Each structure stands twice: as C-alpha cells, then as structure tokens.
Amino acid sequence: MKSALTTLCLFALLSAADASGAEAAQAVRDASSVTPYVKTNGEIRVLPSTRPDRQYQLYIGLPASYGKEPERRYPVVYFTDAYWGFEGVRAIYWGLDYDKTIPEAILVGIGYVGENLDYDQLRNTDMGPPTSTRNMFTPDVMVGQADQFLKMIETQAIPLIEREYRADPKQRVLMGGSLGGGFALYAFFARHDLFQGYVAASPTLQTLWQYEEDFMRSKPEVSARMFISVGGLEANTFRNEIELFHRRVASRPYLGRGYQYRRYDSLRHDGAIMMGMQEGLQFVLEPLAPQRGIAAEQGPPLEKDFYAVLFNRTAALPEESRWTRSQKQVMRRHRQLLDDLVNQQKIMIATRTPDGNSHTFASVGISAPSRAAAEAFAAADPAVAAGLLGFEVLSLNESPIPK
Numbered sequence: 515m516k517s518a519l520t521t522l523c524l525f526a527l528l529s530a531a532d533a534s535g536a537e538a539a540q541a542v543r544d545a546s547s548v549t550p551y552v553k554t555n556g557e558i559r560v561l562p563s564t565r566p567d568r569q570y571q572l573y574i575g576l577p578a579s580y581g582k583e584p585e586r587r588y589p590v591v592y593f594t595d596a597y598w599g600f601e602g603v604r605a606i607y608w609g610l611d612y613d614k615t616i617p618e619a620i621l622v623g624i625g626y627v628g629e630n631l632d633y634d635q636l637r638n639t640d641m642g643p644p645t646s647t648r649n650m651f652t653p654d655v656m657v658g659q660a661d662q663f664l665k666m667i668e669t670q671a672i673p674l675i676e677r678e679y680r681a682d683p684k685q686r687v688l689m690g691g692s693l694g695g696g697f698a699l700y701a702f703f704a705r706h707d708l709f710q711g712y713v714a715a716s717p718t719l720q721t722l723w724q725y726e727e728d729f730m731r732s733k734p735e736v737s738a739r740m741f742i743s744v745g746g747l748e749a750n751t752f753r754n755e756i757e758l759f760h761r762r763v764a765s766r767p768y769l770g771r772g773y774q775y776r777r778y779d780s781l782r783h784d785g786a787i788m789m790g791m792q793e794g795l796q797f798v799l800e801p802l803a804p805q806r807g808i809a810a811e812q813g814p815p816l817e818k819d820f821y822a823v824l825f826n827r828t829a830a831l832p833e834e835s836r837w838t839r840s841q842k843q844v845m846r847r848h849r850q851l852l853d854d855l856v857n858q859q860k861i862m863i864a865t866r867t868p869d870g871n872s873h874t875f876a877s878v879g880i881s882a883p884s885r886a887a888a889e890a891f892a893a894a895d896p897a898v899a900a901g902l903l904g905f906e907v908l909s910l911n912e913s914p915i916p917k
Contacts, residue, residue, distance in 0.1 A: 555575065555576050556574060556575045556600075556604075557574045557576075558571055558572065558573055558574070559572045559574060560627055561666075561670050561671065561674065562670065564666070565662075568626055568636055568640075569626065569628070570624060570625070570626060570627065570666060570670070570671070571625055571626065571627045572596075572623065572624060572625075572671060572674070573596040573597075573600045573621075573623035573624075573625060574620065574621065574622055574623075574675075574679070575600070575604050575607070575620070575621035575622075575623075576620060577611070577618035577619060577620065578611075578618065579618055580618075580620075580680070584680075586680060587680045587681065588618055588619050588679075588680060588681060588685075589617055589619040589620070589681075589682055589685035589686070589687065589799065589802060590619060590620045590621075590622055590675055590676075590679075590681045590685070590686050590687070591603075591607070591620070591621050591687045591689060591795065592622045592623075592667065592671065592672075592686065592687065592709070593621070593622070593623050593624070593688070593694070593791075594623075594624055594637070594689075594690040594691075594693075594697060594698075595623075595624075595625070595633075595637065595690065595691070595693075595694050596623025596624055596625040597625040597631075597633060598633070599691070600621075602788060603621060603623065603689075606788070606791055606792045606795065607619065607621055607795070609792075610792065610796055613805075614803065614804040614805040615796050615800075615803050615805060615806070616795060616796055616800075616802070616803055617799060617802040617803060617804065620679055622671065622675055624671065637693055637694070638658075638693065639657075639658060640659055640660065640662075640663040640697075641658070641690070641693040641694060641697035641700075641718075642658025642693070642696075642720060643660050643696075643700050643720055643721050643725065644657065644659060644660060644661045644662075645657070645658060645721045658720075660697055660700045660701075660704075661704070664697075664700070664701050664704060664705065664708075667688075668705070668708060672686070684710070685710055685802065686708070686710055686711075687709055687710065687711035687712075687713065687795070688701055688702075688708075688709040688711070688712050688713070689711075689712075689713035689715075689794065690713070690714065690717075691715040691716055691717075691784075691787035691788075691790065692715075692716055692717070692718055692783065692787060693718045695713075695714035695715050695716055695717030695718065695742075695787075695790075696714065696717040696718040696719055696720060696722060698712045698713060698714045698717065699712065699714045699719070699722055699725075699726075699740075699742075700722060700725060702740060703725040703729040704725070706729075706734060706736050706738055707737075707738070709738060710737070710738050710739070710798070711738060711739045711740075711741075711797075712738060712740045712741070712798070713791060713794030713795060713797075713798055714740070714741065714742045714743075714790075715743050715787040715789075715790025715791050716743060716745060716748065716752075716783055716786050716787050716790060717742065719759055722759070723759070723762075726759075726763065729768075730766055730768065733768075734768055736768045736769060736770075736772070737772070738772065739769075739772040739773070739774075739797065739798040739800075740763070740772065740773050740774075740798075741774050741775075741776075741790070741794035741797045741798055742756065742759070742760055742773075742775050742776075742790075743775065743776040743777065743786060743789065743790030743793065743794060744756040744757065744760075744776075744777050744778070744786060745777075745778050745781040745782050745783055745785060745786025745787075746777055746778060746779030746780065746781065746786075747779070747780065747782045748782055748783050748786065749783075752783075757777070774793075774794075776789075776790065776793055776794075778790070818881045818883050819881070819882060819883070819884070819885075819910075820862075820879065820880070820881055820882075820909075820910045820911055821879075821880050821881075821882055821885065821888040821907055821908065821909055821910060822877060822878070822879055822880075822907070822908040822910055823877065823878040823879075823880055823888060823891065823892045823905055823906075823907055824877050824905060824906045824907075824908065825848075825877070825878075825892070825895070825897070825898070825903045825904070826875060826903060826904045826906065827875050827902070827903060827904075828902060828903060828904050830901050831845075831902040831903065841902060844897050844900045844902055845897055845902065847896045848876075848895055848896050848897035848902075848903070849866065851895065852864040852866075852876065852878060861878055861879065861880045861881075862880065862881060863877075863878065863879030864877075864878050864879075865877050865878075875903055878892075879910075885907060885909060888907045889905075889907050892905040892907060893905075
C-alpha cells in the first residue's frame with residue numbers, strides 16, 4: 515500500500531512537471547508569434563562612394579503632413595551619429611512638434627554603410643578638426659578630417675535632400691552630441707552661413723579654441739543661432755572646459771541674442787546630450803515655431819480667473835448604500851445642477867468620482883472674478899447647503915511655488 519501511494523505521488527509530480535513543461539513550451543511558441551515593431555515614415559538613402567575607407571548613408575524622417583501638403587517646403591535638421599541616435603532624435607522631434615514649439619521638419623541623420631563597423635574610429639576622424647593630435651593613450655598621431663566630413667555634407671547630403679525632398683534651403687540646422695557637438699561648432703566656425711542653427715550638446719572641444727579665436731578676428735556677420743549645453747555631473751575637466759568655452763563665446767559680439775547655453779545639473783554625459791538636443795532644437799527653430807511661451811488654454815478664452823472647486827463628503831453623508839430618500843434627492847439635484855451648468859457653458863469642467871468614494875466627491879473648473887465668487891458658487895450648491903458636502907477652492911492662476 516505504501517509503495518502504491520509512493521508511486522501515485524510520483525506520478526502526480528511527473529504529470530505536474532509535464533504540464534508545466536507544456537505550458538512553458540506554449541509560452542515560447544506564443545512569444546515567437548509576436549508581431550515585430552517596424553519603423554514607419556522614414557527612409558534610408560545611400561550616398562555615392564567617394565572614399566575607399568567609408569561610405570555614408572542618410573536616415574531620413576518625414577513630417578506627418580509631408581504626403582498631405584505637396585506644395586509645402588520644410589526646414590531640415592541634419593544630425594550626426596544616426597546609427598545610435600536616430601530614434602532618440604525622432605522621439606524628441608515628435609514631442610516638440612506636438613507642443614508646436616518647433617515647426618514640422620525633415621530629419622536627416624548621417625551614418626555609415628556596412629555591418630560590424632567601428633563607429634568610434636570612423637567618427638573620431640570624421641568629427642575631429644583637421645589638426646594633428648597625439649594623446650597619452652595611443653602612440654599614433656591622429657589627424658581629424660572634419661573638413662572632409664563637412665564637405666561631404668555640403669556637396670552630397672544637402673544637394674540630395676534639397677533635390678529629392680521638399681526641403682527649404684534657407685532653413686537648415688546642424689545638431690550633434692559629444693564629438694558630434696564639437697563637429698557642429700567646427701562647422702559653425704568654418705561655414706557659419708551653411709546652416710541657420712547649430713546645436714552642440716556636451717561638445718568635445720579639442721582644438722576648437724583656436725578656430726573660435728580666428729573666427730572672431732575675421733569679424734563675421736552672423737545670422738545663425740547657436741546652442742551649447744553640458745551636464746552638471748559630467749567629468750570635471752570636460753564640464754569645466756565647456757563652461758569656459760561658453761563664457762568665451764557669450765562675450766563675443768558675433769552671436770548677439772542668437773545664442774543660448776544650458777547646464778543640466780543632475781545629468782551625466784548621455785543624459786545631458788538628450789536634454790541638450792531637445793532644448794537646443796527648440797531654441798534654434800524658435801523663429802519658425804507655430805507657438806511660443808505658455809501653452810494656450812483649452813476651450814474658450816478666459817476673461818476671469820480660473821478656480822477648481824473640490825467637493826468633499828462630510829460626516830453627515832454615509833456610504834451611498836445607506837443614503838436616505840431625502841439624501842438621494844439632494845445628491846441628485848447636486849449632480850444635475852453641475853451637468854446643467856456645463857451644458858450652459860457656465861462652468862468649464864465637472865468631474866465626479868465613483869459613487870460612495872470616501873474622499874473627493876466631485877470637482878468643478880469654474881471661471882470667476884474672484885476667489886470669493888467661486889466660494890459663493892460652491893456654498894450655494896444644494897448638497898453643501900444641506901450639510902452633506904463640504905468644499906475647497908483652489909486658484910489655478912496662482913502658482914503655489916515661489917518664483
């Protein structure tokens with residue numbers, strides 16, 4: 515009997531294991547049938563090969579209205595390191611476009627053709643200024659080729675975009691982070707009229723001090739905008755050099771009010787780059803933005819101050835399942851009154867939490883000439899007058915945080 519019981523228990527365990535294994539196998543099959551995510555509204559264009567050691571391609575993102583407005587031309591945002599950052603830049607762009615703080619634009623990320631490429635090596639030469647550099651980590655002399663990279667953008671990338679897409683040749687932006695940010699600054703000092711905006715997020719400066727000095731001495735007339743940023747938690751020497759470079763640039767007369775600098779105290783390098791690209795893109799494209807400043811209020815324009823009235827259940831009002839007949843009548847009048855006032859457009863918003871909620875019973879958005887008028891409105895509510903609800907009035911025109 516004991517042997518039979520043991521056998522029965524072992525069979526049950528094996529059966530459970532088999533069932534568990536079958537469930538796991540089914541889970542694997544289910545996972546393999548998941549539809550993959552596919553990027554949309556974008557293209558990749560390969561540029562003709564002009565160098566034996568590298569070939570370039572463009573990652574192109576088109577604005578939502580591109581196919582709907584065939585006569586419209588768009589600003590173009592060119593940016594470096596697209597093989598790493600295209601999706602991030604596109605996410606930044608869509609957010610700013612939704613907020614209407616930048617115009618719709620064509621995005622053009624610059625990258626390389628091929629698999630298993632050494633991006634670090636390629637970008638080190640492409641984005642470094644054309645000067646001879648040695649460092650303590652490698653014995654070889656490195657000569658940057660930013661002049662050739664900029665020439666490729668000017669003679670290949672820009673002509674293709676402006677020939678085959680509805681790009682506005684008078685509205686170009688160049689953006690990059692780290693080495694790409696340093697390249698954006700190099701491009702400004704080398705060809706300040708090629709782009710109308712330059713965004714350098716946490717830029718690697720290298721030998722740009724000399725380029726800036728020569729540029730200042732040439733007494734240029736500049737119409738482009740420039741944005742530089744850095745993270746407050748980046749390496750001290752890296753951050754300090756950018757801070758000092760900013761002070762130098764800010765003291766120069768050539769940029770006027772077309773310059774902005776930001777430091778993000780809580781961020782390190784890559785985090786600061788993303789923030790810098792977001793704010794930088796907004797700054798350099800600000801003259802073309804559909805809207806500026808504080809967002810417009812939804813709904814009709816407000817001629818008075820705006821208040822939130824929060825109704826709360828008092829101790830005199832039990833859970834709804836225990837309401838008396840008279841309490842039901844009063845609460846029905848309370849709810850109907852709010853609905854009627856919204857329909858009459860005398861109040862802008864009326865929301866109600868589920869019946870029986872033990873905290874806020876309803877909230878109302880109301881335009882009123884004063885807090886006293888908003889309080890008088892709430893006090894006249896039938897449920898408040900009956901002692902079933904209390905209320906709190908919040909002014910939404912006043913910030914509770916000191917400036």
